[in-house]
Amino acid sequence: MNELNTTDILHHLGENDFPFGAVNPPIYQTSIFCYKNFQDFKKAISDEPNNYIYSRGNNPTVNLLEEKIAKLEHGERAKLVSSGISAITNSILSFLKSGDHIVCVKDSYSWTKNLLEKYLPRFGVTHTYVEGTNTQEIIDAVKENTKIIYLESPTTFTFKLQNLKEISDFAKSKNIKTIIDNTWATPIYQNPIDYGIDIVVHSASKYLGGNSDVVAGIIIGKEQDIRHIFQTEFQNIGTVPDPFMAWLILRGIRTLHIRLEKHYENALKIMNFLKQHPKIENVLYPFDPDFPQYELAKKQMKGGSGLMSFKLKTNKIEKVIEFTNRINYFKRAVSWGGYESLIMPYAVTTDNISQELLPLIRIHVGLEDPQLLINDLDEALKII
Structure with missing residues (x-):
């Protein structure tokens, strides 16, 4: 991947053609997008992840932010959602079915644990908590039906770390998805995808926004994984980020x-x-x-x-x-x-x-x- 430096990403990426030479990105406050003819309309609907049809799916202001965060995290694509727990929930649910199992670090975000303890058991999904500081403990907790290893490094009350490279190497050998909450370090100080982690999530309400005035989340990963999340959980659950919220985060990430x-x-x-x-x-x-x-x-x-x-x-x-x-x-x-x-x-x-x-x-x-x-x-x- 042709790497851009941080300033290139935050100040220039995707910003060459704003209407009227605007310095700041426009806020596309529209619910729908129209097409000139039947053929273009049908072509767009057949590939909604890559077209503007309805702002529940894509929106130019939102997509600009997604492009920048994906590049910062060394991922291929990103999807903005309406909260950090929405990013976590969309990511986890999209790779599970009834009867599956998750390994999760014990000191993770309280609402992540709520999802595992109160919501997913209704659909036959089980979990095992681990301290996470010893990779062997994680390996030992994996079962035949384990589909996800969920990480948070550091955790946000006790700051325990997990060895991302060791865990991702093992997970790939077992075809298990790895998901990490990277909110604490941000993409400025940690890039889990470089260690082989599949999916990175953030509460964009925190450092990405930086002004305590937005609630949002974002998911980053490979093209095929983000497309899968888009077409399954994201579109159905409908945790849609509005364009103004995306614009506020775009403002925040400049600094x-x-x-x-x-x-x-x-x-x-x-x-x-x-x-x-x-x-x-x-x-x-x-x-x-x-x-x-x-x-x-x-x-x-x-x-x-x-x-x-x-x-x-x-x-x-x-x-x-x-x-x-x-x-x-x-x-x-x-x-x-x-x-x-x-x-x-x-x-x-x-x-x-x-x-x-x-x-x-x-x-x-x-x-x-x-x-x-x-x-x-x-x-x-x-x-x-």
Whole structure:
């Protein structure tokens, strides 16, 4: 594949012929597209994945974004959908039938686990969870009816990594599809397709959009796989991305490589502060030299994002609550990947929390002055 550099993709790819010499891509806010004659109309309908017929399928604004993200991820094609979980669901369902089995990393996104635990069993699909840090564990979990190995590397609360090359080599030998959530690293810092992974999914609501103002997902892979997803799950489920949402993400990815560099720089400063703080038990971040899988992180990824976790030195929920409420510059909210810093204690996710997870705090380090964030954390930690 003739590789373009990141700036070529983000600023120039597919942008040579905008009407009237427009600098920004037009928003094609239309539901349908018309044809001059019967012959052209019939030809388009016979190949809907490659034609503009109805914006539920293709739309020029949407397709421009798909072209750019596919190229960033070193894939052949991409499909934008209306949320990250839609990207996950479309990808998983399209390669399954009743009686099939999935191997999935245990610490994956909560809605991925919801799909496996509550939705797919209704159709006779079973699953096995694995830690994922040991490839042999994944191999041992595979059954004769395993059709998908689902990965998330790093995971988004504990940041466990999987060895993508080892897993993809094994999966190909067994004709098993591999799917990975690559939202944390983004295509700037990790390209799973280069290691043989079949399908890459993202929550485009996060770093791709970058402004906490869109909800979207995207699926990337080989032409035949994305076409298959398009013609099966995508068209029937109808999780359609609207053109304005695609345009907002196009705006966001213009600065993706610059934003990620700053998130990474800020995250390392916050990480070093937390590691040295007497009120912190430990920090979970793949690019911490003390992280158990640090060498694998350096091998598979070019850098890190702004999401990390740490444990407070307390076993009291009251202290976790007080710490969380005392924070000023970290907004208390779900999700991550925007310009702003966020905080989410694990304890807000459940009433039945173990002592091990009770002090776990996840933060997203945004684009603010890192010293401001350090001071904010330092002040809140005084209550521990």
